[in-house]
Amino acid sequence: MDDPAFLPDETGGVNINTQTILLHASNHDVQALKPLLRIPGNASVQDPETGFTPLHAAIAASEEQDAEVDIEKAKNTVEELFFSGAIWNDLDKNGETPGCLAWRLGQGELYQMCVNAGVRAEMLLGLMGGYEELAGEDSEEQDEVGLEDGDTEKNNGENGDTHTEEHELAVGPAEEGAEKKDVNSEDYLKSNLTFTETALLDEDSNGVMMAWETDIMRKSVDLLLPDLPPEKRILNIGFGMGIIDSMFATTKPSTHHIIEAHPAVLLKLQQPDAEFGPKWEQRAEAGRYKIHAGKWQDICPKLLEAGEVYDAIYFDTFGEDYSQLRLFFTEVAPGLLDEKGRFGFFNGLGADRKVCYDVYGKVVELDLCEAGMDVEWTDVEVGELGDEGEGQWKGVRRRYWTLGLYRLPVATFLG
Ligand SMILES: C[S@@+](CC[C@H](N)C(=O)[O-])C[C@H]1O[C@@H](n2cnc3c(N)ncnc32)[C@H](O)[C@@H]1O
Known part of the structure; x- marks a missing residue:
């Protein structure tokens, strides 16, 4: 040749x-x-x-x-x-x-x-049945980054997590030499949790939820319930630190359902002084204020069967990939959301790398469209959070968020 x-x-x-x-x-x-x-x-x-x-x-x-x-x-x-x-x-x-x-x-x-x-x-x-993982900068896999089976949260830090997404995308060892472990739902739900004033951490010090996200939760509530009307029917999936639930509660909803799967979070909710404990559940007609203990994958079919419908649904889990978020908005949200209702989710997919975040945003848009929904994005500025292992990330294994802007999604039915 x-x-x-x-x-x-x-x-x-x-x-x-x-x-x-x-x-x-x-x-x-x-x-x-x-x-x-x-x-x-x-x-x-x-x-x-x-x-x-x-x-x-x-x-x-x-x-x-x-x-x-x-x-x-x-x-x-x-x-x-x-x-x-x-x-x-x-x-x-x-x-x-x-x-x-x-x-x-x-x-x-x-x-x-x-x-x-x-x-x-x-x-x-x-x-073809599976999203490729968008590995984050810190991941072991340095060849390629990808939308993993797309963690939807704050999980793996490999661009596919949402809070799995978000969190997942960016998982990387905070300390030199720290071993990288993928976050997955099964292990997470069995792991011990640490609750601090400013964060909820899993056994490997991955940030499940962090106080810096409070502004994002605030804006999410304001956009899911414009003018914050009372007597709305609300479903929140993933209690975490209870930040968004405290905000939902101040609107005095007629129904406030919370789905939470982690035993340690559920135990905390059982404490006599818990804001969303048994006393809170008794504050409304039976079953209207309720913690549903279990995975949304098991609870939602029961809510669908019971004919529950909500004006606002928020989805923010941990350790799950994008396939789960997609499953939620294609198979569950259309049945549980009122025709004029609004659906939001923590948009953390690919958040440790702009290009992955933008790809995820578009994929979500297309998948939501297939589910009969339109999405509106609102940019929320994220302040300076510090470098890996510093500032907000001190004691946190992976800096799952590196971007200056959070794109907040609110989905409604088309037409
Ligand atoms: C990121 S936190 C939610 C934070 C919440 N938005 C707040 O404002 O504090 C995720 C929560 O989802 C819960 N979770 C994870 N997987 C779940 C599942 N499959 N079903 C229900 N809850 C789940 C976790 O235990 C955790 O409490």
């Missing part, structure tokens, strides 16, 4: 010349790239030193200092690479995906192409 893209390796076999592909990519030379990209895998080769893929190379070269770069050529190159199977979330040695690089270089259009490619990939994976 004369083509410089193919060189014999030490074993005498034919090896792809990664450098040639990267060079053509950084020259935005689609014509030279095309024949090479016909070979499966070539669109995602990686430079052993920098970890650059052809996408990284094409995006990095869109910001040449001394040369005029034709952005259309850069876009064509990126498009060709995606058509040829380039992976949207491969990490380079700096821990950046091509999308992260595009964002850092101020290349908005290239960034959006990466987000779109991520959405396409994740939707396809979803159709």
